[in-house]
Amino acid sequence: MTRVMQGVRILEVAEHTFVPAASALLADWGADVIKVEHVARGDAMRGLASSGIAVVPDDVHVLFEHSNRGKRSIGLDLTSEIGHEILCRLAATADVFLTNKLPSVRAKLKIDVADIRKHNPQIIYVRGTGQGERGPDADRGAYDSLAFWARAGVAAGVMRPEYGEVPVPPAPGFGDSIGGMTIAGGISSALFHRERTGEATTVDVSLMGTAMWSMGQALALSLQLNTPWTPPPAGTRSNPLTGQYATRDGRWLSFTCLQAGRYWSSMCKVIGRPEMADDPRFIDHGALMAHCGEAIAILRDAFAERSLAEWRERLADFTGQWCVVQDTLEAVADPQTDANGYIQQCATSEGVPFRLAAAPVQFDECASAPRRAPEFNEHCEDVLGELGFSVDDMLDLKIRGVVT
CATH class of the missing domain: 3.40.50.10540 (Crotonobetainyl-coa:carnitine coa-transferase; domain 1)
Known part of the structure; x- marks a missing residue:
């Protein structure tokens, strides 16, 4: 360096x-x-x-x-x-x-x-x-x-x-x-x-x-609207391809596909429901937004049917934006962490090894x-x-x- x-x-x-x-x-x-x-x-x-x-x-x-x-x-x-x-x-x-x-x-x-x-x-x-x-x-x-x-x-x-x-x-x-x-x-x-x-x-x-x-950004919105910032209440999403879904084994998947209409068809294939892509309720972005609650319910039930390991495999080729909600040890073991050197090895003056987060x-x-x-x-x-x-x-x- x-x-x-x-x-x-x-x-x-x-x-x-x-x-x-x-x-x-x-x-x-x-x-x-x-x-x-x-x-x-x-x-x-x-x-x-x-x-x-x-x-x-x-x-x-x-x-x-x-x-x-x-x-x-x-x-x-x-x-x-x-x-x-x-x-x-x-x-x-x-x-x-x-x-x-x-x-x-x-x-x-x-x-x-x-x-x-x-x-x-x-x-x-x-x-x-x-x-x-x-x-x-x-x-x-x-x-x-x-x-x-x-x-x-x-x-x-x-x-x-x-x-x-x-x-x-x-x-x-x-x-x-x-x-x-x-x-x-x-x-x-x-x-x-x-x-x-x-x-x-x-x-x-x-x-x-x-x-x-x-x-x-929250402060700017608060000042513009003259309303203190609070996070949106649970269950008030307008996009089914944003937010978190629980897996069968109690883990969580997080999605931020802001262009829901673009990724919905691909998601339907991932969950094994390709026919949902042609459902009039979800046919395009506007329809998805109008029927968000129904789409969320479908996805929630689908993701609850399989384990995290299974979803990792099924989502491997999904082109939308997603990740697993990880704890700190999982973040350290993440392949991206190793590839980019985000964790570095150290040792004390007595030779005791330990690891630290690298400078960002x-x-x-x-x-x-x-x-x-x-x-x-x-x-x-x-x-x-x-x-x-x-x-x-x-x-x-x-x-x-x-x-x-």
């Missing part, structure tokens, strides 16, 4: 998933990412024993690996004068400063835009926040389950009356990972702009703003191979050595508690 970020250095003062996921992607693409962690405990994500959804395995902290692969780590006391000086010296060598610290914390630590640019006027300064850099909640922290999922209309967009409760996000770090990808795109654009114009910009991405963009952007038809996340403070001596600190200097800093 072409390492498009080769030669770019990113200085990260961030923890958890949202913002670190951004530099993890850039590290996959070749950037040198220096992760500055709390001098005593490191990134709070390291100590996460449970996501609230699933227990984190003891042998590999895969949630941390997902958003910190390929980085270098140094534990640094930013509240100390010398610790702050070291950070500023690192900033002077970096292309990007990346943080998720709240405005009040940035001010306290003296790592806001003006503070960092005193030492590097050309640095791109990047902030990842919960609700945005301005407004009454700018200084309030958030998680993706709040700012992305609940606050921006995403949860309401998947609710059904029969649920009886608000659905939880579909995965740990769901909004964080999408938001991190958004930050990575913003950083890439800012680097391109600086390359073209010489101007260093400030980049802001929030979980809430990312979610609202993801819900953008590929260059020159090649998936990026992620490197493992760093152990806490693993690269302290390397990073300090690059700044000119001697072995005696490093020992003194450790004795004083400035570094670990």
